[in-house]
Amino acid sequence: MQTPWGFPDFDAHEALHLIHDEATGLRAIIAVHSTHLGPSAGGTRFWHYADDADALTDVLRLSRGMSYKNAMAGLPLGGGKAVILAGEDRHKTPGQLAAFGTAIDRLGGQYITAEDVGMTVADMIEIARKTRFVAGLPVAGGAVGGDPGPHTSLGVFLGIKAAVKRALGKDSLDGLHIALQGAGSVASGVALHAAAEGAKLTIADVDAARAQALATQVNGKVADPADILSLDADVVSPCALGAILTEQSIAALNTPIVAGGANNQLATPEDGERIHACGILYAPDYVINAGGMINVSTEYIRDGDASLVRRRIEAIPGRLEQIWVESASSGRNPAAVADATAQALIGRSSAAD
Ligand code: NAD
Secondary structure (H helix, E strand, O other): OOOOOHHHHHOOOEEEEEEEEOOOOOEEEEEEEEOOOOEEOOOOOEEEEOOOOOOOHHHHHHHHHHHHHHHHOOOEEEEEEEEEOOOOOOOOOOOHHHHHHHHHHHHOOOOOOEEOOOOOOOHOOOOOHOOOEEEOOOOOOOOOOOEEEEHHHHHHHHHHHHHHHHOOOOOOOOEEEEEEEEOOHHHHHHHHHHHHOOOEEEEEEEOOOHHHHHHHHOOHHHEOOOHHHHHHOOEEEOOOOOEEOOOHHOOOOOEEEEEEOOOOEOHHHHHHHHHHOOEEEEEOHHOOOOOOHHHHHHHHHHHOOHHHHHHOOOOOHHHHHHHHHHHHHHHOOOHHHEEEEEEEEHHOOOOOO
């Protein structure tokens, strides 16, 4: 199937909305990949991109990943994603967030947002002044809501344990070395869970102070961001940005397991095959990192409480195991197995395939 627009990442998207608010200077893109299983849902990323083409590629890749993530997690949601294009000063104003909320509202529920990189619970509150199609909002009294980050971290931690069980035959992370890329919201939760089980952590972040603060907290070490993926480790856990698994970085991997929370870790589908051919167990990103979206979905749809969220997150390791079992029996790499399963659930195949 040919992609209908002149850029390959458009894939099978239903709609792409380019937003400009003259009064506040807001520039944002909302990508709706699929509403087959429900309204499209996925976080908003606030990021300074080198150019508009980079932003477009990012939002399209992330949006498709959300369709796959939500389908694989069994959520009644389609996939979408938004990016707000930050200026050089990386500053956002309440006015811009309000304008962004208005833009979401105009879509009438086609797209539901929440936090992603660079966005906070406070930002969701600003957006919610203009639209009800938003989650990740603060809640009181043990209700489901708030920052999805800790829920993502829990799912990634449980997924790492499943990978360790499968590849190394161990039930605990005690004494294992985890190389963690990133020291932000998801990475710090993963580090805390893993350290509590006795794992040794090496952490790298382009924000060196952030890496150092997390390393101090978990009694770990800091590495140069340029080296983190090639360290000799039991697990490499990418928890920063996407497209970090390339032909070059895969050749330098020195680990039996890659399992982390970052979205779109594979630069290209071929990289899923490359990592598999190296005998490295890969946890497909949108399966292992679904915990935050599970929380967002439960908050938005109001179909459960915190204990149900936990049970839904605890289903992530079993889903990964199914993928690895099918990969082992078919010979296809885990990323390809996950994509095919997600596409079947969504009921349409990808234009990129
Ligand atoms: P965050 O902004 O809190 O943290 C990201 C961190 O990565 C920052 O500290 C940043 O300095 C660092 N970083 C950026 N480039 C780096 C590099 N090249 N090397 C090392 N560090 C680098 O974001 P987050 O919420 O923790 O999200 C991390 C990843 O997880 C993203 O890919 C995001 O899309 C994905 N994710 C997040 C959630 C969630 O609930 N927050 C859910 C699913 C997936």
